[in-house]
């Protein structure tokens with residue numbers, strides 16, 4: 001089985017890499033969609049660097065996202081996120097995984113659109129909820145009814161995420177399957 005699938009995957013990765021060219025590949029989507037996990041694996045498959053904006057924000061501020069929200073509020077966090085993204089997007093090709101709210105912020109969205117090919121990991125509420133309810137590191141979900149909050153965020157944000165160049169449905173399949181679908185979406189897209 002492996003003898004058959006591996007060369008096919010390699011070819012797919014090469015095709016995707018050619019289609020991406022010098023552009024960045026930017027993952028967008030809600031918390032738990034898999035931007036960080038699938039982004040990292042996609043970068044490995046493409047053989048290009050991976051960066052994660054949440055991780056980079058925590059590194060430069062030397063604070064956790066939760067502490068940043070608590071100390072400075074969401075508006076300041078968004079301003080820092082936009083600055084960090086601008087820097088991360090400056091040179092490509094890279095895979096850039098963004099925080100869930102980055103593409104919703106107008107300034108960051110403009111930068112992301114200019115900075116690369118965007119891919120939305122679109123997931124249903126129950127898939128997201130199963131993944132995010134295990135940890136309490138997401139400040140926006142520290143509410144009385146976090147599942148309802150997540151649903152409200154979906155309603156508000158999905159029309160905006162839908163502006164992405166590419167969409168892949170995130171669900172409970174192997175991460176490798178997700179990566180293959182991401183690579184196929186890049187390889188097959190027709191945009192310059």
Ligand SMILES: Nc1ncnc2c1ncn2[C@@H]1O[C@H](COP(=O)(O)OP(=O)(O)OP(=O)(O)O)[C@@H](O)[C@H]1O
Nearest residue numbers: 030031032033034035036037099100131172173175
């Ligand atoms: N296809 C998948 N199948 C099973 N688990 C997955 C899959 N994709 C991601 N996960 C898991 O779901 C959790 C959330 O994924 P991840 O942290 O990548 O989400 P995210 O989109 O980066 O969220 P955030 O916006 O909060 O950073 C992780 O534990 C990850 O390993």
Ligand SMILES: O=C(O)C1=C[C@@H](O)[C@@H](O)[C@H](O)C1
Nearest residue numbers: 031054065099100101138139
């Ligand atoms: O969806 C959001 O607005 C967020 C998602 C996370 O990735 C973090 O960037 C932060 O918790 C905010």
Ligand SMILES: [Mg+2]
Nearest residue numbers: 035036054098
């Ligand atoms: Mg993430």
